[in-house]
Amino acid sequence: MSTQLNETHDPSLTSWVDSANGGGSDFPIQNLPFCVFRRRGSSEAYRGGVAIGDQVVDLAALGDAFAGAARTALQLAAREQLNGLMDAGPAAWSALRLALSRFLRSDAPARPDVLIAQADAEYAVPAQIGDYTDFYTSIHHATSVGKLFRPDEPLLPNYKWVPIGYHGRSSTIGVSGRDFRRPRGQTRSSSGNEPQFGASRRLDYELEVGIFVGGGNAQGDSIEAGQAEEHVFGLCLLNDWSARDIQAWEYQPLGPFLSKNFATTISPWIVTLEALAPYRAAWQRDAADPQPLPYLDYPALRAEGAFDIELEVLIETEGMRREGVAPARISQSNFRHSYWSVAQLVAHHTVNGCALRAGDLLGSGTQSGPDAREAGSLLELSAGGKQPLSLPNGEQRVFLEDGDRIVMRGWAARDGRPRIGFGEVAGTVLPAR
Amino acid sequence: MSTQLNETHDPSLTSWVDSANGGGSDFPIQNLPFCVFRRRGSSEAYRGGVAIGDQVVDLAALGDAFAGAARTALQLAAREQLNGLMDAGPAAWSALRLALSRFLRSDAPARPDVLIAQADAEYAVPAQIGDYTDFYTSIHHATSVGKLFRPDEPLLPNYKWVPIGYHGRSSTIGVSGRDFRRPRGQTRSSSGNEPQFGASRRLDYELEVGIFVGGGNAQGDSIEAGQAEEHVFGLCLLNDWSARDIQAWEYQPLGPFLSKNFATTISPWIVTLEALAPYRAAWQRDAADPQPLPYLDYPALRAEGAFDIELEVLIETEGMRREGVAPARISQSNFRHSYWSVAQLVAHHTVNGCALRAGDLLGSGTQSGPDAREAGSLLELSAGGKQPLSLPNGEQRVFLEDGDRIVMRGWAARDGRPRIGFGEVAGTVLPAR
Structure with missing residues (x-):
C-alpha cells in the first residue's frame, strides 16, 4: 500500500457535522474509522458505521448515495460484520473512503437523517474474528518482563530475529465497555509443591494495538512483506487482560493459556491505514541490532515502517468514582517503538503457508516504550508487584482490584495535522465468581 | 453424561446394509459416526452424513423419516456444518442416534436410496471451528520430548497439576486427504548466532485424538468436571503436523506458533461419546502422582475417566508407493494412556471463565504410550533425529520427506463387542514452495 497522500488527507477539509471540526475531536473528516453499531438498548440489527465528530454515520441508511466501486464497498460496509468489506481490498476501501469524505464535507448537502449520536449508540466486535494472534513486538516490554521471569536471560536469543507470537482466543474478544469477571485458576504456592487454586491476585492489563487483517492468503501461500499492508484493513486499540500469577505457573512449555483467554477487549473503531498515511514514522533499530532476514525486509521499511500513534492508559478505581476523582493516567507510550512493523508481522505469520x-485479528503485544513511565502493564510499572503506584486519591495499586476500570486511548497528531483518534477501549474488573 | 448402555449398544444388532455386518468394518450399526460430505468431484452442497459399513447415509435425503426430538436433531445434522447439532446437546444427540439405529436395523425396510458409497464421497471439516486448542495430555510424550528440549528438567513442575494447553490455528485445519506444503521458516543455525531460513528439515507428525465441543458456556461461567462430558459431542483423529526445527527456535517464551499452524488434519468422522460408552477405561495414575485439584475431580473419573481407543500410525513413502510396498506401521498407542481425561480438559479450559x-476443537496432544514403540511422533521414535527408522523397502526415516504419506487409524474393540472405528486421517507432504 502506498502511503501517498490524497484529497481525503487535506488538513483544511471540514464537515457539515460541526462537532468534527475545530481540532477537539478524535474523529475529524480526515479519520473516518469504521465500527459496527446499533441504537443503545435497542434490538435493532447491528450494521456498519463511520465516526464523524460525535456522530455515527449509519451506513445502512446511505442507500444509493454512492456509485461504482464505492457503492459496492458501501453495501459490504453496511452489514452486521465487516468481513466482506475487509476482504474487498485496498481499492474498495479507498473508493469508499473518498466517497464518504466527499459526502461529509462542508460543501456537500447536510444529511442529519443518516446520523446517530455516539452517545446513543452501542457497539459490537466489528468482524467475525476467525483467528486471533498476539505478538510481542515491544523489545522494551520483552526485556523488562523477561527480567522478572528469567533474571539470568531477560531477552532470549531469538527475539531480534523472530517476531514472536502465539495464538489467542477469539471467543472471548469483546468490545469496549463489556466488563469481565476476575479469573480463577491454579497458581504456584509460596510454600511447598502443591499449587493454590482461587481468584487471580495479580490481574493486569496490557496496552496493545490491534490489527485487522483485510484480504487473506490461501493455505500454502505466503504474503510478501512489501505487499503485506495491502492485506491490513486497519488498526484499533486492544487490552490483553492478563493474570500474571496464573501465567507464571502455566506458561511452560507451551505458552500463556488460561492467563490470557478469559477476556480481551478492543475499541469499537477501526482506523484504516489510509487514514494513518500522514503519520508514518521511521522504523527504529539500534545500530547493533541485526538486519532483518530478507523475508522480513522491504523497501518502505526503514523510512516509514512504523506508525506514530500516541497511546495512554488511565485507571479509575471504585474509590475514585465514589469520590468524583477523574481517571488518572498511569502510562503513556507510542506505537512507533514497536520492534517489528505491521507488515513484518503479516509476512512472518504467512511465511510458513499459514x-x-x-477479519483475523493480530495483537501487537504490549507497547511499552524505552522510558519506565512508558511501560504498558502494571507488571512493569510496579516492578513485578514490588513498587506500588500511588493514585491521586491516595489509593495504591500493584495489580488490579475489583471495580477498577482501565481506559486506553490512542491518537495520531503531528505537524499541525488533524488528530486521528482511536476513541477508547474501556473495561471494568468484576469480582470473581 | 451417563455411560449406561442402551439398545443402540446391543452387540447382536445388524443392519440391512450388509457391509456393516460381520466384524470387518469400522462402521457397524453400533457406531454411527457423523461427517459432512458430498459426491466426490461434484459441486453439490456439503451436508451431514452417518457412516454405515462402506456407505454414507445422506441425512439430507431422510426428509420426514423421524419424529419428535430425532426429527429436530436430524434437521440440524443435515446442514452443511454440524455446529447446530453439536449445540443441541446430549438428549438431541441420543434421540437421533436411536432413530438412526432403528432405521438401519436388519428388520427395518431397506432404503438404499439414501445411501452413497464412501468410495464416491468427499468430506469437509464437519463444523465451523471457532477456536482450536491443543493440549499435552500424554505424560510419556511430555517426558520424552522434554528430555530432548530440556535434558536437565524433562517434566516441568506444573505438569502433574495443570492440563497444559495452548491455542492453535483454526484456519489451517483440513480434513483427511488434503495435502500440504512443507513449511519454510527460521531455524537455529548450527554455527554462529544468525538463524537460517528455508524449508523445514525436521518435519514430523503428531498422533492425537480430536475432541469436538458440543454446547458451550457463556463467558465468565465454568463447566464443572462432572458435567463436562455433556458438552462433548464426540471424538475424531487428529494429526498435528509439526516442524521441529522451527519449533525449537521460536517456542520461547510464548509457545509453538509457525511450527504448528501451517496444517492440522482431522479424520472426517466424529464418533460420539455415546457410541464409545462400552469402551470406557479406568483413569491411569501412578501411586506417587498427586490427586487432582477439586475442580478437576468428579465421581466417574477413576473408574471410567479414560477411553480405550487403539491408535496406530502408518507411513507410505513415495518409494513404497512406486514399489507397491504396503504402508508400514511405525507406531501403535492407546488413548487410555492420557494423563488427563476429556472431562478434565473441558473443566480446566473453562475454570477461568473462558x-x-x-464446534470448537480440542486436541489431546500427542498420544504416546509408556513403551518406546508407542511413541506418537518421529521426534520420539528417532530419539530426536539420532536413530533412523528402517522401513520395509530398505528406506530409512528420521523425519518426513517430501511425498511421505502418514495415515492414522483408531478403533475401540474389546470383550467381543463390535469394532467402533474412527476411519483414518491421511495426509501427504508436498515440497516446499
Whole structure:
C-alpha cells in the first residue's frame, strides 16, 4: 500500500457535522474509522458505521448515495460484520473512503437523517474474528518482563530475529465497555509443591494495538512483506487482560493459556491505514541490532515502517468514582517503538503457508516504550508487584482490584495535522465468581 | 453424561446394509459416526452424513423419516456444518442416534436410496471451528520430548497439576486427504548466532485424538468436571503436523506458533461419546502422582475417566508407493494412556471463565504410550533425529520427506463387542514452495 497522500488527507477539509471540526475531536473528516453499531438498548440489527465528530454515520441508511466501486464497498460496509468489506481490498476501501469524505464535507448537502449520536449508540466486535494472534513486538516490554521471569536471560536469543507470537482466543474478544469477571485458576504456592487454586491476585492489563487483517492468503501461500499492508484493513486499540500469577505457573512449555483467554477487549473503531498515511514514522533499530532476514525486509521499511500513534492508559478505581476523582493516567507510550512493523508481522505469520482470513485479528503485544513511565502493564510499572503506584486519591495499586476500570486511548497528531483518534477501549474488573 | 448402555449398544444388532455386518468394518450399526460430505468431484452442497459399513447415509435425503426430538436433531445434522447439532446437546444427540439405529436395523425396510458409497464421497471439516486448542495430555510424550528440549528438567513442575494447553490455528485445519506444503521458516543455525531460513528439515507428525465441543458456556461461567462430558459431542483423529526445527527456535517464551499452524488434519468422522460408552477405561495414575485439584475431580473419573481407543500410525513413502510396498506401521498407542481425561480438559479450559462454543476443537496432544514403540511422533521414535527408522523397502526415516504419506487409524474393540472405528486421517507432504 502506498502511503501517498490524497484529497481525503487535506488538513483544511471540514464537515457539515460541526462537532468534527475545530481540532477537539478524535474523529475529524480526515479519520473516518469504521465500527459496527446499533441504537443503545435497542434490538435493532447491528450494521456498519463511520465516526464523524460525535456522530455515527449509519451506513445502512446511505442507500444509493454512492456509485461504482464505492457503492459496492458501501453495501459490504453496511452489514452486521465487516468481513466482506475487509476482504474487498485496498481499492474498495479507498473508493469508499473518498466517497464518504466527499459526502461529509462542508460543501456537500447536510444529511442529519443518516446520523446517530455516539452517545446513543452501542457497539459490537466489528468482524467475525476467525483467528486471533498476539505478538510481542515491544523489545522494551520483552526485556523488562523477561527480567522478572528469567533474571539470568531477560531477552532470549531469538527475539531480534523472530517476531514472536502465539495464538489467542477469539471467543472471548469483546468490545469496549463489556466488563469481565476476575479469573480463577491454579497458581504456584509460596510454600511447598502443591499449587493454590482461587481468584487471580495479580490481574493486569496490557496496552496493545490491534490489527485487522483485510484480504487473506490461501493455505500454502505466503504474503510478501512489501505487499503485506495491502492485506491490513486497519488498526484499533486492544487490552490483553492478563493474570500474571496464573501465567507464571502455566506458561511452560507451551505458552500463556488460561492467563490470557478469559477476556480481551478492543475499541469499537477501526482506523484504516489510509487514514494513518500522514503519520508514518521511521522504523527504529539500534545500530547493533541485526538486519532483518530478507523475508522480513522491504523497501518502505526503514523510512516509514512504523506508525506514530500516541497511546495512554488511565485507571479509575471504585474509590475514585465514589469520590468524583477523574481517571488518572498511569502510562503513556507510542506505537512507533514497536520492534517489528505491521507488515513484518503479516509476512512472518504467512511465511510458513499459514492462511490468514479477512477479519483475523493480530495483537501487537504490549507497547511499552524505552522510558519506565512508558511501560504498558502494571507488571512493569510496579516492578513485578514490588513498587506500588500511588493514585491521586491516595489509593495504591500493584495489580488490579475489583471495580477498577482501565481506559486506553490512542491518537495520531503531528505537524499541525488533524488528530486521528482511536476513541477508547474501556473495561471494568468484576469480582470473581 | 451417563455411560449406561442402551439398545443402540446391543452387540447382536445388524443392519440391512450388509457391509456393516460381520466384524470387518469400522462402521457397524453400533457406531454411527457423523461427517459432512458430498459426491466426490461434484459441486453439490456439503451436508451431514452417518457412516454405515462402506456407505454414507445422506441425512439430507431422510426428509420426514423421524419424529419428535430425532426429527429436530436430524434437521440440524443435515446442514452443511454440524455446529447446530453439536449445540443441541446430549438428549438431541441420543434421540437421533436411536432413530438412526432403528432405521438401519436388519428388520427395518431397506432404503438404499439414501445411501452413497464412501468410495464416491468427499468430506469437509464437519463444523465451523471457532477456536482450536491443543493440549499435552500424554505424560510419556511430555517426558520424552522434554528430555530432548530440556535434558536437565524433562517434566516441568506444573505438569502433574495443570492440563497444559495452548491455542492453535483454526484456519489451517483440513480434513483427511488434503495435502500440504512443507513449511519454510527460521531455524537455529548450527554455527554462529544468525538463524537460517528455508524449508523445514525436521518435519514430523503428531498422533492425537480430536475432541469436538458440543454446547458451550457463556463467558465468565465454568463447566464443572462432572458435567463436562455433556458438552462433548464426540471424538475424531487428529494429526498435528509439526516442524521441529522451527519449533525449537521460536517456542520461547510464548509457545509453538509457525511450527504448528501451517496444517492440522482431522479424520472426517466424529464418533460420539455415546457410541464409545462400552469402551470406557479406568483413569491411569501412578501411586506417587498427586490427586487432582477439586475442580478437576468428579465421581466417574477413576473408574471410567479414560477411553480405550487403539491408535496406530502408518507411513507410505513415495518409494513404497512406486514399489507397491504396503504402508508400514511405525507406531501403535492407546488413548487410555492420557494423563488427563476429556472431562478434565473441558473443566480446566473453562475454570477461568473462558467461553467454549459448539464446534470448537480440542486436541489431546500427542498420544504416546509408556513403551518406546508407542511413541506418537518421529521426534520420539528417532530419539530426536539420532536413530533412523528402517522401513520395509530398505528406506530409512528420521523425519518426513517430501511425498511421505502418514495415515492414522483408531478403533475401540474389546470383550467381543463390535469394532467402533474412527476411519483414518491421511495426509501427504508436498515440497516446499
